[in-house]
Structure formats: C-alpha cells, structure tokens
Amino acid sequence: MSPPLVxxxxxxxxxxxxxxxxxxxxxxxxxIARGETLxxxxxxxxxxxxxxxxxxxxxxxxxxxVRFDGIDTQTITGASLRQLRRRRQLVFQDPSGALNPRMTIxxxxxxxxxxxxxxxxxxxxxxPDVLRQAGLSSEYAARYPHEIxxxxxxxxxxxxxxxxxxxxxxxxxxxxxLDVSTRAQIINLLRALQRVRGLGMLFISHDLSVVAHACxxxxxMYLGRIVELAPREAxxxxxxxxxxxxxxxxxxxxxxxxxxxxxRIILPGETPDPSAPPPGCRFHPRCPLATDVCxxxxxxxxxxxxxxxxxxxxxxxxxxxxxxxxx
Amino acid sequence: MTQLLEVDDLVVSFGxxxxxxxxxxxVTPGETLxxxxxxxxxxxxxALALMRLLQGATLRGAARxxxxxxxxxxxxxxxRVRGAEIAMIFQDPGTSLHPLIPVGEQVAEVLRAHLDxxxxxxxxxxxxxxxxxxxxAPEQRLRAYPHELSGGMCQRVMIAAAIACGPRLLLADxxxxxxxxxxxxxxxxxxxSIARDSGMAVILITHDLGVVAGLAxxxxxxxxxxxxxxxxxxxxFANPAHPYTRGLLGAVPQLDRGxxxxxxxxxxxxxxxxxxxGCRFAPRCNxxxxxxxxxxxxxxxxxxxxxxxxxxx
Numbered sequence: 001m002s003p004p005l006v007x008x009x010x011x012x013x014x015x016x017x018x019x020x021x022x023x024x025x026x027x028x029x030x031x032i033a034r035g036e037t038l039x040x041x042x043x044x045x046x047x048x049x050x051x052x053x054x055x056x057x058x059x060x061x062x063x064x065x066v067r068f069d070g071i072d073t074q075t076i077t078g079a080s081l082r083q084l085r086r087r088r089q090l091v092f093q094d095p096s097g098a099l100n101p102r103m104t105i106x107x108x109x110x111x112x113x114x115x116x117x118x119x120x121x122x123x124x125x126x127x128p129d130v131l132r133q134a135g136l137s138s139e140y141a142a143r144y145p146h147e148i149x150x151x152x153x154x155x156x157x158x159x160x161x162x163x164x165x166x167x168x169x170x171x172x173x174x175x176x177x178l179d180v181s182t183r184a185q186i187i188n189l190l191r192a193l194q195r196v197r198g199l200g201m202l203f204i205s206h207d208l209s210v211v212a213h214a215c216x217x218x219x220x221m222y223l224g225r226i227v228e229l230a231p232r233e234a235x236x237x238x239x240x241x242x243x244x245x246x247x248x249x250x251x252x253x254x255x256x257x258x259x260x261x262x263x264r265i266i267l268p269g270e271t272p273d274p275s276a277p278p279p280g281c282r283f284h285p286r287c288p289l290a291t292d293v294c295x296x297x298x299x300x301x302x303x304x305x306x307x308x309x310x311x312x313x314x315x316x317x318x319x320x321x322x323x324x325x326x327x
Numbered sequence: 328m329t330q331l332l333e334v335d336d337l338v339v340s341f342g343x344x345x346x347x348x349x350x351x352x353x354v355t356p357g358e359t360l361x362x363x364x365x366x367x368x369x370x371x372x373x374a375l376a377l378m379r380l381l382q383g384a385t386l387r388g389a390a391r392x393x394x395x396x397x398x399x400x401x402x403x404x405x406x407r408v409r410g411a412e413i414a415m416i417f418q419d420p421g422t423s424l425h426p427l428i429p430v431g432e433q434v435a436e437v438l439r440a441h442l443d444x445x446x447x448x449x450x451x452x453x454x455x456x457x458x459x460x461x462x463x464a465p466e467q468r469l470r471a472y473p474h475e476l477s478g479g480m481c482q483r484v485m486i487a488a489a490i491a492c493g494p495r496l497l498l499a500d501x502x503x504x505x506x507x508x509x510x511x512x513x514x515x516x517x518x519x520s521i522a523r524d525s526g527m528a529v530i531l532i533t534h535d536l537g538v539v540a541g542l543a544x545x546x547x548x549x550x551x552x553x554x555x556x557x558x559x560x561x562x563x564f565a566n567p568a569h570p571y572t573r574g575l576l577g578a579v580p581q582l583d584r585g586x587x588x589x590x591x592x593x594x595x596x597x598x599x600x601x602x603x604x605g606c607r608f609a610p611r612c613n614x615x616x617x618x619x620x621x622x623x624x625x626x627x628x629x630x631x632x633x634x635x636x637x638x639x640x
Binding site: 182 | 365366463477479480507508509510511512513515516534535536537538539540541560561564574575576578579580581582583585586589590591592593596597598
C-alpha cells in the first residue's frame, strides 16, 4: 500500500480558557489516503473542526505530528510551505462568512490564486474554468456574494478551494447551512470532484446520513478523541462503540413507520466539559454499558478486523445494544 | 370534529411582498401538525402572525381559535392569549431567555403574568415544572442564569415556561435545530410525552423531515408562502402527490441506502418562486405545463389528503 496522503500521529491541541486547559484534541491518530474520503462525525465540542483545521495547517498542534505526503509539516518553511498550502485546502460551513462581501466572486478567486503566487492575468484567465468545475457559469465572476443564493455561494467557496489544484480537501460542515434541496446538489458536487480529481478528503459533519453519502470510511469523535473508525457499511450496520450506537439511534429518519416503531438509546445528560473530562473512559457517565473498569481505565483503541477500530472496553457487546436501538 | 384553530386564507404582507400568500389549515385539539418547508417559505412568519408578533406586516384572512379571531383581537386581549392559551418556543433558546434574570424567576414570571398567585406559589410551581421537563438538580437550576446552562437545558427551561399556564396550543419553531443530535432526541421525546399527557395541540415548524416523521400526526408542506400539500404523516411520506414534496423527500440523504448514487436534486432555487405568476413551483418543476400559469387550488387527492397541483388533480 502506498503511504497515506495525510497522516496524524498523537495529535493534541490544547487551549487555555480562563486558566483551565481545554483539550480540544487529545491524542488523535488518523490517516487519509489519496482518493479516500474520510467522514468525521461528532457533536459540538468533540474537536472535529479543530482536527480539520490542524490537518490543513490553519492551526499548529500542541503535540504530535502531521505528515503530508511523507513530509513532516511542522519542519518546512518558505517556498515549500507555500507549495504545501496550495495542496491542502478548506471548505467552510458558512459560505456567507467565508466570502468577502465587498469583493466579486471573480476578485475573491483571483486574490486567492495571487496569494499562491499566480500572476494576475493567469489567475483571471483561470477563474471561468474553476467556476465551471464548481457548477457555476462564468457570469458569476462578476457577482457579489449577496447577489447569489446560499447554494451558489457554497459553490463559489468550493471553486476557491479547488482553484489551486489541491490534493487534499477538508470540508467542514459544507452543507449544514443549506436547505434540503440545495444540500443534495452540493453533496453530489463534492462527490464528483473527489472522484474526478482523486482528492483525499476529510468530510466533517454532525449529520450521519450526509456522511453516509459522501464517504466510504467514517470516524466518530467524542471529547477530543476518535472513539470509532470503520468502513461505513460496518459502522452503520454493526457499530462497535456505544456512543456511535446512540448517535445512530438518535438520528431522526424521514420514515414515520420506522421512526415510531424503534426504541431509541436516549443518552442521559450532555457532553461533559472538555476542560474536565471524566476519568477512565470519557464516555462512561453517559454509557449504557459502563462497568467499573470503564470508570478506572481509559480504553485503548483496539483493531477489531476489517478496518474497524473502537476505543471501548465492551466493544463486543455493542452490536446487541445497537440492534435494539436502531430498528 | 371541532377545530381548536382554523386558519382561513391567511395573507401576511410586508409592503408589496407576500411572505404568506393565502394559506388555510386547521388544528384539532391534541393534534400535532408539522409545518414543513425550506428557508423563506413562510412557516415561521405564519406562527408569528398567529401570535401577532410581526411588526410592519399587514395581516388578512382569519384565524379562529376557540371561538375568537386572533387577527381581530386588540392588543390587551391578545396579551391574555399569548403565553396562557397559546405558547411559543423558538430555535435558539439562548437568545429567547433574558440573560440577566435567573431562569427560575423567568418561569415564575410567566405564571404570575397570567395567574393571580403569590410569588412563593409561583416559585413552587416553577420548581414543579423544572422537574416535569427533566431538569436535573432543579432547585439549584432555578437560580442559574442562561449562560450557565447548556443549549439543551435552556430549551427545557423554554419548554417549562411555555407549558407553565397549560396552553391549549404550542407553536414550536425549529425547537431542536440548534441542538446536538443526542440532545435533540431527548427534547423530541419530552415534547412528545408532554403533548400526549396534557392533550395540548402542537404546531411543529421545521425543515427537518425526520423530526416531522417522528412527531407529527399531520403534515402541511409549504413552498414560497403557500401550502402545496397536506396529509396525515404516513400518507404524506408514503404517497407524496405534489412534485415539490416528492423532490424534497427524494433529496434527503438516507442512512441505509442509495450511498453510491448521486442524490436526486430539485433544480434551481427558491429565489425564482416569488416572480412566478401561477404555481410558484413551476419554474423548478419537471412536470410544468401551460396550466401552471394559473395558481392551482388546494384540492383533495385522497382521504384527508390535499395538494395544489394541476397535474395531480
């Protein structure tokens, strides 16, 4: 197997908030291959955006390393750093906030390319082409963000991200701010771009059904850790972490008969404060399977075969729990 | 059956813009009606119009609630209805609560505004309500300020305030949209059990078809200020008649199927709708033909099932 395009080892990112140490990322290992889309799900405060920003280099890790195409990203400077920026790009959640309201879409794209070292004429000439790849006609270059719809703005943000011909894209909640009908268009666009360009992609979403459509492998985060990672078929059919099982059972489905028939796994309480995570397994206060060992020992990440990993002492008991909750 | 609320040809306009363009629907006592649609379709405007909370809007039509027309009541009479007979909860509980007043006091204040009871009794009832909506350690939480509570906890406080006076109708505007999915499941469970136990009717406003599927008895689908289809929930999901409803249901990503195919989409965007003379969905509709230049009426297509489309009549 070829080495992964992006590989993070022991990644941690800590913030000081009012004198306390907030561990947004607390020991994350993850690898994404060329042409692979990894889905990343989790609730607010789980650290998924921090992981995305760290993998594209918008934030430095407090500990651990990020290797890109074999290169340790913390060691490089100058021209190769600029080259690295070109190769990894971020698509933001809120397309209105991600575009300068006083610049036309064309000017925004041109500026983005100029920063990467393109000369003005070449940058301008490139704009119609990237707009088209994002599903916008070239006339959108002359429009301001407020003159176009939310879906078109997100296409413009995607056009900017792919304009430098990157190898790796982090899409952070790219469809959360969009309506249902527009959301489907943007998911299809990202899938097509990924396929055609062979991009490596990290697709962050709180919505499991969106991730199911965009990604072959899915990682689940809870309180700064990846608690489960598996091919989507395995993750959805037979989750091996109780948090994943609860998330799956909580997703409202557009199917009244099933929605009324199933027993949900209702988790008690809410995600704990990340500056004071519970001892032992950090999920244990909310976990229906927790025993004494969970209160005491932090569970290691275990490989369970067929690319399925889980950080749970009782991983083998989870499928039974999930069968009751997802019917 | 006697209706609790009967909305008849409601029009809400802001100057020349008709945000709600002649909608009619009814809610029976104890029923949960889902009002579904994408942003800008007029679903929140409808709720705010019923509560008479819109500034600078012209209202037309009628909204008969328990023998009175809400649109014709004077402000004093409306104030007695609001909070006591019809209550409302919003998407963002953080901004709906006063940041500088303890949450228990805010709930007690709702009680004292409508019921002639002393402060001590109002506080005791607020504590009772906090228990009812599943707030842990309710005695301490009464004294908490909104910023000390999580989003889910704030929404529980909002629900406590909303049900404080035993309203007959609750308007819930995207009540779980700002919440995480596991917390959303808790709040939906709570709303379901309160509605069942108290016999309170609910108008559930949401863009999330999954939320509606689990909670609503009946669903009305709005598009660009109009109701385009309404039916009982099972019928609507199993046999959607209107091309917009069908498109909307098709565009929802499913957790367990169709992963490797592109999602079906609805071409274009809603911005084209307000300019349309007849059917507002026609510019995006694959089935549009000459007749669609005129507005289609909402007509029966089945038992308790209505749709506004010339093609499906």
